[in-house]
Amino acid sequence: MLGSLPGTIGDDLRAGARPAPACGTAPVQFVDVFPNTPDRKIDLFPAALESSAPAGLYRYQADPATDRHPLTLISPASERTISSTLGELPRPDVKLTMHPDDAAARGLADTDLVRVFNDLGEVHCTLAIARVVRPGTVSLPKGLWRRSTRNGFTGTVLVPDALTDLGGGACFNDARVQVASLATA
Numbered sequence: 001m002l003g004s005l006p007g008t009i010g011d012d013l014r015a016g017a018r019p020a021p022a023c024g025t026a027p028v029q030f031v032d033v034f035p036n037t038p039d040r041k042i043d044l045f046p047a048a049l050e051s052s053a054p055a056g057l058y059r060y061q062a063d064p065a066t067d068r069h070p071l072t073l074i075s076p077a078s079e080r081t082i083s084s085t086l087g088e089l090p091r092p093d094v095k096l097t098m099h100p101d102d103a104a105a106r107g108l109a110d111t112d113l114v115r116v117f118n119d120l121g122e123v124h125c126t127l128a129i130a131r132v133v134r135p136g137t138v139s140l141p142k143g144l145w146r147r148s149t150r151n152g153f154t155g156t157v158l159v160p161d162a163l164t165d166l167g168g169g170a171c172f173n174d175a176r177v178q179v180a181s182l183a184t185a
Contacts, residue, residue: 054165065136069118069176071102072137075155081143094148095128097139098179103129106179113150113182116140118175121157124150124182138179150182 002010007022023032034040050057065072096116098108108114110129115122116138123140133139144154159175 049166052166057166064174065176069178070136071098071177071179073116073155073158073175073177074133074137074139075142076139077143078141081141093126094141094144095126096123096179097128097130097133099131099133099135099137100129101135102138102179103127106181108179108181114179115182116155116158116177116179118158118177120160121153122151123153123155123157127179138177 002013004010005013005019007020009019009022012019021027027033035042037043045057053059055061063072096114103109108127108129110127112127113124114127115124117123125140140155142155146152146154148154155175158177160171162171162174163169164171
């Protein structure tokens with residue numbers, strides 16, 4: 001790996017010396033540093049990537065929502081956690097945020113106890129109705145600890161283990177769910 005580093009960086013590291021950056025200490029893109037492509041230009045539509053994508057690069061893919069699980073679950077960072085690292089800090093009751101139209105269609109009211117579920121699992125928590133999320137979307141904060149919810153599960157129980165078509169990354173934002181009152185469960 002050291003042999004593939006630019007300039008003398010690999011040799012400097014082997015010798016225990018502080019490596020000198022190959023392009024100086026204040027490189028400027030497209031003046032000192034260029035993309036690692038044959039023509040040293042950015043390629044916004046590479047043919048190899050286009051051919052490796054099952055549906056093609058930058059192509060519309062239908063929403064994977066179903067009648068049973070019509071809502072998209074998102075799990076943004078909150079003012080308390082960007083990951084579970086700080087989850088031990090005291091936090092208010094965890095709430096699932098839902099648009100008023102979606103709540104009305106399900107007969108749900110603000111502060112109801114709800115279950116967010118799909119075929120993979122379910123999370124029990126309090127509902128917060130707000131227009132801050134779009135219709136068809138529900139939001140449960142990320143970085144929760146199991147003790148943060150009423151049944152000891154977090155949003156990760158609802159996320160499929162599928163991988164993205166390019167790069168093999170996690171499909172965290174492809175979780176489709178339904179929400180129902182715990183009182184009727």
